[in-house]
Amino acid sequence: MLWRYFLFEIKQQCTSLKTIVLTLSLFLLFLGFMLYSAYMHRAAPDYRATALRAAEVEASNIIQMIRLEQLHYGMDFRMYRPQAELDALFTMVNEDVRRIAAQRINLTYEREGLDPAWERFLTASVLRHERLLVNFYAWREARAEGLGVPVTYIDFDDPTMYYPYRLRYTEASLIRTILFYRYLQNNAIPVIYSPYDPSAFRLMYRINMTLGLFVLPLLVVFLSADIFSKESERGGYKVLLMQPLSRAGVYVAKLASSFVICLAVLALPLGMIFGVAAVIFGLGDGNYLVPFNPTDVQRATAYETAAQVLARLDLYTAIPEGFITVAEYLLWIIPVVALYIFFMVGFTVFVSMLVRDNVFALAASLGIVLPGLMLAEFIWERALWNPIAYADINYIIINGYTGFLWYLVLWAVAFIIVGMGWFRRKDIIC
Amino acid sequence: MNMLEIEGLGKSFGHGRGKIAAVADVSLAVGTGEFVGFVGPNGSGKTTTLKIIANLIWPDVGKISINGYDLFKQRKSALGCLAGIVENPGLFSGLTGMAHLDFIRGMRKVKKSRMDECIELSGLGKHLRRKAQEYSLGMKQRLALAMCLMTDPKLLILDEPTNGLDPTGVLELREMLAIMKNEGKVSLLFSSHMLGEVEKLADRIVYIRRGHIIKEQGSMEANATYFLLDTSDNPKAMEALAPYGAVIFTDGRIKLTLGTTPLDAVIEAVRTQGVAITDIQKRTYDLEAVYEELYRGGTPVVGVE
Numbered sequence: 006m007l008w009r010y011f012l013f014e015i016k017q018q019c020t021s022l023k024t025i026v027l028t029l030s031l032f033l034l035f036l037g038f039m040l041y042s043a044y045m046h047r048a049a050p051d052y053r054a055t056a057l058r059a060a061e062v063e064a065s066n067i068i069q070m071i072r073l074e075q076l077h078y079g080m081d082f083r084m085y086r087p088q089a090e091l092d093a094l095f096t097m098v099n100e101d102v103r104r105i106a107a108q109r110i111n112l113t114y115e116r117e118g119l120d121p122a123w124e125r126f127l128t129a130s131v132l133r134h135e136r137l138l139v140n141f142y143a144w145r146e147a148r149a150e151g152l153g154v155p156v157t158y159i160d161f162d163d164p165t166m167y168y169p170y171r172l173r174y175t176e177a178s179l180i181r182t183i184l185f186y187r188y189l190q191n192n193a194i195p196v197i198y199s200p201y202d203p204s205a206f207r208l209m210y211r212i213n214m215t216l217g218l219f220v221l222p223l224l225v226v227f228l229s230a231d232i233f234s235k236e237s238e239r240g241g242y243k244v245l246l247m248q249p250l251s252r253a254g255v256y257v258a259k260l261a262s263s264f265v266i267c268l269a270v271l272a273l274p275l276g277m278i279f280g281v282a283a284v285i286f287g288l289g290d291g292n293y294l295v296p297f298n299p300t301d302v303q304r305a306t307a308y309e310t311a312a313q314v315l316a317r318l319d320l321y322t323a324i325p326e327g328f329i330t331v332a333e334y335l336l337w338i339i340p341v342v343a344l345y346i347f348f349m350v351g352f353t354v355f356v357s358m359l360v361r362d363n364v365f366a367l368a369a370s371l372g373i374v375l376p377g378l379m380l381a382e383f384i385w386e387r388a389l390w391n392p393i394a395y396a397d398i399n400y401i402i403i404n405g406y407t408g409f410l411w412y413l414v415l416w417a418v419a420f421i422i423v424g425m426g427w428f429r430r431k432d433i434i435c
Numbered sequence: 436m437n438m439l440e441i442e443g444l445g446k447s448f449g450h451g452r453g454k455i456a457a458v459a460d461v462s463l464a465v466g467t468g469e470f471v472g473f474v475g476p477n478g479s480g481k482t483t484t485l486k487i488i489a490n491l492i493w494p495d496v497g498k499i500s501i502n503g504y505d506l507f508k509q510r511k512s513a514l515g516c517l518a519g520i521v522e523n524p525g526l527f528s529g530l531t532g533m534a535h536l537d538f539i540r541g542m543r544k545v546k547k548s549r550m551d552e553c554i555e556l557s558g559l560g561k562h563l564r565r566k567a568q569e570y571s572l573g574m575k576q577r578l579a580l581a582m583c584l585m586t587d588p589k590l591l592i593l594d595e596p597t598n599g600l601d602p603t604g605v606l607e608l609r610e611m612l613a614i615m616k617n618e619g620k621v622s623l624l625f626s627s628h629m630l631g632e633v634e635k636l637a638d639r640i641v642y643i644r645r646g647h648i649i650k651e652q653g654s655m656e657a658n659a660t661y662f663l664l665d666t667s668d669n670p671k672a673m674e675a676l677a678p679y680g681a682v683i684f685t686d687g688r689i690k691l692t693l694g695t696t697p698l699d700a701v702i703e704a705v706r707t708q709g710v711a712i713t714d715i716q717k718r719t720y721d722l723e724a725v726y727e728e729l730y731r732g733g734t735p736v737v738g739v740e
Contacts, residue, residue, distance in 0.1 A: 009541045021529055186529070236527070239568075244582065246490045248542045249515040338722025339714075 009255045010245075014262035017229075027227060032274035033221070039208055039282055043310060045201035062140045079184030086211060194243025202277040206331045209275070213338055221342065224271060225349035229263040234366040235359040253425040264350045268343065291320065291332035344414055349374065355424045436503055438516075438622035439465040439488065442496030445646075446483055457483040459646035461497070465590070468619035470612075473626040473636030476555075476730055480646040481626040485594050488520055489521050490514060490622070499701075501588050515543075517591030523572075524579030532570070532578050533561035534586065534736050543586045550585050553594045556611065572599030580608070591615075595623040597632060612636055634722045642729055650729060661692040665714040666705065676701060689712075712719035 018024055202208075236242045245255060352371045360366045444461040449452050465471045475481050484556040486492045488499060490506065499506040504513035526535060531717065540550050554563065554600045557577045567575065583591060594614075595604045610631070615621050616636070627633050633640060642650040665688050666672040673689055676682045679701050680693040705712060718724070 006542065013538055013541065017527060103587065126714060179483075189718060239528045240523065240525035241527040243489070243491060243521060244538070244579075247514060247519060248539075249511040250542075251510060 006248075006250060007258055010248075010250055011262055014258055014264060018262060018266045024228065024266060027224065028270050028273055031224070031270065032277055034220075035212060035274050035278040036281070038212060039203055042201040042203040042208060043286065046137055047201055072162070080096055093307070182238040202289065203282055203286045205279050205286065206289040206291050206293065208282045208286075208289075208333050209279055209335050212275070212278075213335075213342075219344060222349055222374050223371075224421075225267050225346055226353055226367065228270060228352050229352040229353040230269050230357055230370040230380070231363045232259050232263055232354055234361050234363045237361040238363055252429045254383065256354075256425045256428045257421070260350060260424075264347060264353055265342070267346050267350055270361045271346070289331075292330045348417040350411035351420040355420040358424050359430050436467065437464040438469070438502055439463070439624060440498075441484075441488070441498045442498040444462040444487060444494050444499065446486065446487060446492065446494045446503045446554035448536075455533040456646050458487070458494070461643070461646065461648055463641060463648065464620050465588075465624050468625040468637055468675055470616055470638045471625070472633035472640045472678040473643065474630070474633055474640055474642035474726065476625075479643045481643055483520070483646075484594055484595055484643070485521050485624070485626060489517065489592055491517050492523060496571045502527055513696060517592065518583035518588035518590075518592075519575070520579045520583060520591065520596065521594045523598070524575040526570075526575060526578065529566065531566055532559055532574075535567060535582055535701040536563070536576060539582045539585060545585050545587075549587070553581040556584065558607075573601055573604055576600055577604065584611075586594050588621060591621050591623045591625075592621065596625055597627070597629060607637065630722045630726060640722065642726075644730065652724075652725070660717060660719055661690055662698070663714075663716045663718060664689040664691060664705075664712060667713060668709075671708055671709045671714075675704050675710065679704065 007120070106208060237247065250258075353372065356364045356370045356373070437651055441461060442464040444458055444463075447456045449455050461480070461484055463471075463484075473485070475479050482493070487494045487497075488501075488506070490510070499513075500560075501513040502516040504516070505679055506513040506558065527538075530538075539545060539554065540547075543660060557563075559577055559581070562570070562574060563578075567578065570578065576596070580596070583593075597608060600608060611727040612623065613636070615623070623634070623636075625633075639651060639653050641648055641660065664672065669684065669689055671683060673682050676689065679696045680691055682692075683690045691701070702712060702715075
């Protein structure tokens with residue numbers, strides 16, 4: 006009986022205008038994304054040059070920031086130093102930092118035998134992290150002693166405790182970057198790829214990276230927020246609750262049908278666009294390597310090189326870094342997305358059960374879900390997407406993004422159980 | 436065995452000082468094949484009671500059994516015997532009429548032939564292909580009735596069943612219910628503000644006010660006759676009439692409902708007391724009069740005022 010009701014719910018939701026419009030809208034969104042990618046792919050075929058230009062822009066931004074931060078940092082000295090002297094000092098400090106950093110990088114290149122074409126990237130990266138590492142007193146001391154040591158080895162007494170961390174962080178970044186380049190060279194992996202490659206696999210990857218975070222919650226909320234309130238408002242409940250079904254069964258059937266419909270509404274346009282991209286631009290390289298690291302994969306956006314991604318690594322992360330093929334990544338992301346949708350549906354259906362008004366149900370779901378997601382993103386922005394983390398329960402509970410997903414699943418189950426109980430006792434119509 | 440048994444049913448809405456008891460200690464039984472009319476003014480608790488029976492809201496206290504199954508402990512079995520329309524026909528607005536019938540057919544395992552019979556009975560014909568949200572109230576009512584009837588329920592609950600129906604529809608519904616009544620397979624509990632309708636269909640009428648059942652009577656009893664008398668000394672006449680039947684003083688006249696005593700003996704008894712009868716009228720004790728008496732004239736007082 007419950008199974009029949011579940012099928013009825015599926016049928017009812019499938020034929021609703023909202024579901025059809027959302028499916029079509031998603032398809033158009035993905036299609037637009039594909040066309041935009043294709044246009045950009047044609048417009049900028051020299052990806053290496055594009056990426057270098059981006060790095061130059063970034064470097065000039067960094068220099069600008071250095072100046073601003075130096076002004077801020079210089080506030081301490083202004084009380085007893087004339088401005089002209091401070092300016093001169095800062096210029097000297099700045100030049101020293103750059104010189105030492107450049108020397109260090111050149112030495113590293115020579116020692117490690119790396120491709121000098123990457124100098125700009127590395128310089129930008131190092132400067133970004135070392136620009137504040139020079140404490141005025143430490144610098145003066147080092148200079149007076151004629152040491153001329155690399156700034157990263159200056160051992161100074163920093164009042165904020167922040168700079169020592171950054172010092173070690175920068176050092177670690179450099180080491181990791183070197184290891185990374187060595188890995189790429191040894192395995193003949195092209196470092197800079199076209200960020201706009203519209204072939205099927207790459208497109209799927211980018212859609213997930215770019216749109217997933219916002220499309221998923223909105224999709225689930227719009228599809229499920231009125232699953233109870235709609236019937237409460239329009240009267241379908243009266244037919245439903247007089248049928249020989251348990252109320253808990255009704256709740257579960259609605260939840261399960263919502264879950265299936267959300268998956269279908271996401272999968273259908275994705276599948277269609279995969280097909281369209283495959284026909285027009287080809288499947289692409291399914292073995293293309295994508296970062297699958299203890300880092301924030303979602304931020305590996307268009308102009309970032311793997312080096313820049315790696316530069317953000319948390320030094321103290323114990324999970325080994327690595328790459329997987331884009332095909333493997335897509336296979337891996339399917340259950341992750343399903344789990345995510347499961348939580349969202351559990352939560353949204355729960356909210357829908359509590360309220361009787363369509364608009365209020367939608368507002369409540371959006372109002373709670375979206376800020377909640379932003380907060381979660383903020384908290385877990387350095388967390389893991391790595392299935393290796395499953396091996397360590399502490400990572401699952403404390404650190405992992407995947408762990409966070411499991412948290413969400415636990416919450417979803419809680420919503421389902423509590424919702425079933427409440428729905429059984431709830432006056433549906435007053 | 437009674438088809439429906441309600442015991443000590445209570446339901447309140449609101450909290451604290453704003454708490455209102457919509458239904459208070461309602462006990463009621465509907466026998467197998469019995470048609471029971473549920474009568475009362477707006478806000479008396481009729482619809483709330485029907486909603487509780489139909490599993491739409493949850494009572495605070497009380498027990499309900501349908502065909503011997505406890506509604507709260509053996510919900511599926513109990514609801515398997517029930518069909519009804521409460522307040523207004525509840526439909527899935529995005530679905531066609533036919534999809535509604537298919538839903539009920541799937542849920543209750545109804546035969547195709549029975550579904551076709553009910554489609555015929557509903558008179559909706561080609562309109563069944565349209566979405567329910569486009570239906571008029573009367574069409575919705577017809578569809579909801581077809582959905583109820585195709586399940587061959589043992590207990591049917593109808594709240595204002597003729598609401599929204601045109602005169603033809605009302606007549607058809609009444610005929611249909613009369614046929615069902617003759618077949619004796621279904622028990623009906625229905626509420627209506629149309630007292631004539633209740634009078635025609637019900638075997639028994641239950642009156643409810645402020646959540647309490649205040650009177651139950653058979654419909655035959657409702658059609659009993661009574662006399663209105665005016666005398667030269669009404670209090671004395673009422674004293675004399677008391678042993679012969681129910682006597683009340685209403686609208687400046689004595690209202691006398693006789694038992695088996697002939698009218699002559701009663702008139703003689705009054706005259707023996709030296710009281711002259713100035714006017715006497717024979718009236719039929721119709722439902723409207725009972726209703727008026729119960730809800731507008733206060734509780735009937737038997738005996739001398």
